[in-house]
Amino acid sequence: MEDIKVVSNRISDTVGRLGVDKAQFSVAQSETREFNVEGGEFSLFRTLFDNELALTVYHQNKKGSAVTNKLDEASLEAAVEGALASAESAIADEAYDIAPGQGEMCFHDSGYEPDLDRFFERTRELLEDIGKRHPKIMVKQVTAAHEKSHSIYRNTNGTQCEVFRGSYTVSLMFAGHEGDKTTSFFGAGVRVDDLDTRFIELGMIEEQLKDAEAQLETIPFEGKFEGTIVLTPDSLGELLQSILENFAGDPVILEKTSLWLNKLNEKVADERLTISLRPSDERIVNKSHITGDGFQEEDYDIIRNGVLRSFMLSLYVANKTGLERAKNSSSAVVVEGGQTPYKEMIQGIKKGIIVGRFSGGQPGTNGEFSGVAKNSFLVEDGQITGAVSEVMISGNLADMLLNLRDISKETVADGASVLPYVAFDKIVISGK
Amino acid sequence: MLDDLISGKEKLFSEGVHTELRAQENRSRSVSLIQGNLTGNVRAEVMGVSARVYKNGVYGFSSMAEYTPSAAEAVLQAATENAAFMDRHIQKGKGALPGIPAGSMPCKKEIMDTEQKRYIEFCKEVDAYIVDKYPKLSSRSVILSADSMEKLIYTSDGYNGHIASPRSYIYVFLNTESVSGAPLELFKALGGSGNFGDRFTDPALLFPEIDKLYERLMQKREGVYPEAGYKTVVLGGILSGMLAHEAVGHTVEADLVLGGSVAGPNLGKQVASELVSLVDYAHTALGKPAPLPVYLDDEGTPAEDVVLIRDGILTGYMNSRETAEQFGVKPQGNARAWGFSDEPLIRMRNTAVLPGKDKLEDIIASVDDGYYLIDTNNGQADLTGEFMFGVCMGYEIKNGKLARPILDTTISGVAFDMLKTVDMVSDEMTWSSSGYCGKKQPMPVGMGGPALRCKVMIGGR
Numbered sequence: 038m039e040d041i042k043v044v045s046n047r048i049s050d051t052v053g054r055l056g057v058d059k060a061q062f063s064v065a066q067s068e069t070r071e072f073n074v075e076g077g078e079f080s081l082f083r084t085l086f087d088n089e090l091a092l093t094v095y096h097q098n099k100k101g102s103a104v105t106n107k108l109d110e111a112s113l114e115a116a117v118e119g120a121l122a123s124a125e126s127a128i129a130d131e132a133y134d135i136a137p138g139q140g141e142m143c144f145h146d147s148g149y150e151p152d153l154d155r156f157f158e159r160t161r162e163l164l165e166d167i168g169k170r171h172p173k174i175m176v177k178q179v180t181a182a183h184e185k186s187h188s189i190y191r192n193t194n195g196t197q198c199e200v201f202r203g204s205y206t207v208s209l210m211f212a213g214h215e216g217d218k219t220t221s222f223f224g225a226g227v228r229v230d231d232l233d234t235r236f237i238e239l240g241m242i243e244e245q246l247k248d249a250e251a252q253l254e255t256i257p258f259e260g261k262f263e264g265t266i267v268l269t270p271d272s273l274g275e276l277l278q279s280i281l282e283n284f285a286g287d288p289v290i291l292e293k294t295s296l297w298l299n300k301l302n303e304k305v306a307d308e309r310l311t312i313s314l315r316p317s318d319e320r321i322v323n324k325s326h327i328t329g330d331g332f333q334e335e336d337y338d339i340i341r342n343g344v345l346r347s348f349m350l351s352l353y354v355a356n357k358t359g360l361e362r363a364k365n366s367s368s369a370v371v372v373e374g375g376q377t378p379y380k381e382m383i384q385g386i387k388k389g390i391i392v393g394r395f396s397g398g399q400p401g402t403n404g405e406f407s408g409v410a411k412n413s414f415l416v417e418d419g420q421i422t423g424a425v426s427e428v429m430i431s432g433n434l435a436d437m438l439l440n441l442r443d444i445s446k447e448t449v450a451d452g453a454s455v456l457p458y459v460a461f462d463k464i465v466i467s468g469k
Numbered sequence: 470m471l472d473d474l475i476s477g478k479e480k481l482f483s484e485g486v487h488t489e490l491r492a493q494e495n496r497s498r499s500v501s502l503i504q505g506n507l508t509g510n511v512r513a514e515v516m517g518v519s520a521r522v523y524k525n526g527v528y529g530f531s532s533m534a535e536y537t538p539s540a541a542e543a544v545l546q547a548a549t550e551n552a553a554f555m556d557r558h559i560q561k562g563k564g565a566l567p568g569i570p571a572g573s574m575p576c577k578k579e580i581m582d583t584e585q586k587r588y589i590e591f592c593k594e595v596d597a598y599i600v601d602k603y604p605k606l607s608s609r610s611v612i613l614s615a616d617s618m619e620k621l622i623y624t625s626d627g628y629n630g631h632i633a634s635p636r637s638y639i640y641v642f643l644n645t646e647s648v649s650g651a652p653l654e655l656f657k658a659l660g661g662s663g664n665f666g667d668r669f670t671d672p673a674l675l676f677p678e679i680d681k682l683y684e685r686l687m688q689k690r691e692g693v694y695p696e697a698g699y700k701t702v703v704l705g706g707i708l709s710g711m712l713a714h715e716a717v718g719h720t721v722e723a724d725l726v727l728g729g730s731v732a733g734p735n736l737g738k739q740v741a742s743e744l745v746s747l748v749d750y751a752h753t754a755l756g757k758p759a760p761l762p763v764y765l766d767d768e769g770t771p772a773e774d775v776v777l778i779r780d781g782i783l784t785g786y787m788n789s790r791e792t793a794e795q796f797g798v799k800p801q802g803n804a805r806a807w808g809f810s811d812e813p814l815i816r817m818r819n820t821a822v823l824p825g826k827d828k829l830e831d832i833i834a835s836v837d838d839g840y841y842l843i844d845t846n847n848g849q850a851d852l853t854g855e856f857m858f859g860v861c862m863g864y865e866i867k868n869g870k871l872a873r874p875i876l877d878t879t880i881s882g883v884a885f886d887m888l889k890t891v892d893m894v895s896d897e898m899t900w901s902s903s904g905y906c907g908k909k910q911p912m913p914v915g916m917g918g919p920a921l922r923c924k925v926m927i928g929g930r
Contacts, residue, residue: 081530122584177728294608398859403652407879409879
């Protein structure tokens with residue numbers, strides 16, 4: 038294996054020798070150790086050794102990129118020359134740029150080195166816990182992986198960021214199963230940097246297992262009404278991703294198709310809602326430290342108390358539009374809990390459903406969504422009255438944020454995000 | 470193309486276990502023009518070697534991002550050790566996999582590279598046509614993606630082979646506003662299997678498709694929300710192909726059958742109207758090359774067609790060598806891996822509902838009150854066969870005639886219930902092969918079908 042400090046020096050030397058105006062690159066070596074479970078039984082143990090170089094050069098206001106996993110001297114030279122050739126064929130644009138020098142920095146995650154034997158035992162314990170506590174669960178698949186990487190980001194403005202990153206991830210796919218009855222599939226997962234806690238007790242794993250068992254007895258949902266939906270942290274995360282991509286991401290701002298295009302510093306959501314991206318939050322594992330443009334990452338709010346404070350823009354789109362760039366490029370979404378305990382939130386609902394997973398068409402830039410509320414439960418007069426199937430929900434993502442009903446006091450941290458349960462009114466709920 | 474640096478390493482395969490050794494390179498070239506701005510201009514090449522060893526019912530796998538004889542030796546040793554680790558801890562005690570015929574599969578396709586300049590110029594010409602002809606669009610994007618997989622495969626028993634599969638696409642996205650001012654988008658993927666130079670010789674050849682896309686987008690401006698409920702619809706071939714892949718195909722992948730899919734208790738039973746037959750084609754479909762031909766899988770099994778539903782009866786599953794043994798059938802080449810560091814999983818190849826005898830115009834004419842659903846931008850299904858597809862283009866059918874276009878909506882149903890409602894099947898196939906199937910790893914797949922008259926739940930407002 039090549040020493041990536043030597044590799045990064047070689048790339049910098051080649052960039053300098055070829056007279057490139059500006060360049061940035063990230064070079065990494067990674068190791069993955071992964072246990073797989075199929076059909077409830079251990080099936081595979083993988084060890085992977087990988088490299089990656091991602092390089093972008095800027096020359097005469099043109100940009101070209103190359104990605105390779107070959108780090109020998111000849112391949113590095115070819116990658117830089119290839120990126121430069123791509124740039125020379127490209128369209129000139131003065132908006133292309135990289136961050137000014139941020140200095141040198143180094144970060145080291147506590148979970149960098151794996152404890153493989155303990156990790157294997159924790160995974161085996163998870164299967165045993167599921168078998169004992171949830172006998173009606175059929176485990177389809179478990180992927181338990183420790184990934185570590187040593188990476189160096191550098192650019193021609195003098196920034197160097199070295200990161201030793203490592204963490205454990207566990208993801209499960211399972212279903213309730215009894216006789217010929219099978220529920221829809223459920224997915225759960227967490228990312229952690231230590232092995233101090235039984236996996237079944239992390240994130241929403243135990244909650245999801247209980248829900249899957251409860252879904253074995255469902256009633257088809259009939260009729261159509263406008264009511265309340267309660268999004269679990271998992272389903273909230275899915276819809277928030279659609280909201281942010283459709284209204285605040287690079288393409289929709291560059292294309293000017295975002296419904297929020299002219300709403301900076303205006304109200305776009307209920308005033309109780311704050312949506313932040315916080316890579317430095319202590320509940321987030323695998324923190325990111327440097328943006329794709331070379332800025333040191335800082336936390337920021339996209340929506341604060343219902344008011345749109347920022348888009349999620351790269352430096353390029355910020356330069357094209359005159360808007361402010363995003364202060365980080367992470368996906369560490371944090372929505373803090375509200376004042377109402379989850380139980381009380383449910384008690385206050387006249388008629389609605391709890392949505393475990395949204396399976397819908399990818400909402401477009403107009404925010405319209407419709408899809409199946411999978412793994413859902415009916416709420417009537419403040420009580421959860423049973424699991425329901427074949428329920429569709431539809432509405433508009435932008436309107437939904439303004440029709441927020443309540444935010445639970447409880448939040449769930451899975452290592453990648455921190456999210457509460459959130460209830461929204463005025464959603465069309467329909468069945469057969 | 471890959472030089473063979475791993476031939477001869479078979480002598481290092483351990484006795485009494487099944488071993489696969491694979492060298493692989495994945496290439497991708499992409500260009501993104503959003504509103505004429507070049508936001509992406511990337512060439513990527515990823516290669517390495519991997520080995521997988523099956524011992525007593527468990528697998529060990531290892532990969533390295535190096536393509537050298539010594540890297541091949543290192544991954545063989547690591548995969549063998551990993552299999553031993555699992556065997557020591559799990560002790561399943563299963564025997565060896567049944568043998569399959571051995572042989573050698575020569576490479577049937579060359580991977581040809583194209584200069585990045587050519588890709589950019591081609592996209593610029595397509596973009597210039599759109600700007601010039603349709604200045605009133607609110608925005609447009611032209612995205613080029615050319616990718617390829619090339620593999621050298623050596624197995625302890627089974628076929629060895631050299632396979633290469635390039636594909637090339639140009640995606641055109643057009644945006645406008647509805648009459649009420651809401652953003653509307655339609656896109657079209659143009660291209661398919663093959664090198665860029667084979668697929669795209671002249672930008673002008675794409676213009677008629679772009680014109681058709683624009684025409685549909687303008688119609689959609691006047692679109693209405695469909696009426697929510699359980700409706701008679703005519704599913705176009707793009708949607709019936711998605712149904713074949715998402716709602717049926719995944720449930721009949723043998724690993725998902727073992728994971729509790731609805732197909733488990735339904736083998737040999739009526740799961741669809743007798744008008745419905747469904748096949749996972751390997752490399753040739755209905756007398757023509759399949760959209761993404763597969764000749765050999767990564768376990769060394771030559772690829773054959775798998776008949777999944779014949780005349781409405783569920784007849785089979787797609788298997789790896791391990792699951793084929795469990796179900797007492799022969800493997801047919803469905804175990805495929807995406808990257809050099811990925812292990813083979815059971816994957817579809819070119820999955821399709823077979824055409825029938827009806828004419829599309831007769832099917833539409835037979836519907837008094839329903840919808841003709843043409844295109845989709847998204848689809849999901851789960852182990853129960855319950856599916857959800859986004860519909861981004863369609864029309865009302867009133868008294869046997871196409872009426873107003875509809876706005877984006879979603880359809881849903883349960884595959885083995887919905888397929889029993891199919892009572893007309895058109896005689897023409899529509900195939901698609903852009904994008905990836907996601908199942909732990911991405912994988913290029915083809916899917917297709919005729920138009921089907923059936924009943925589904927449709928969302929609305």
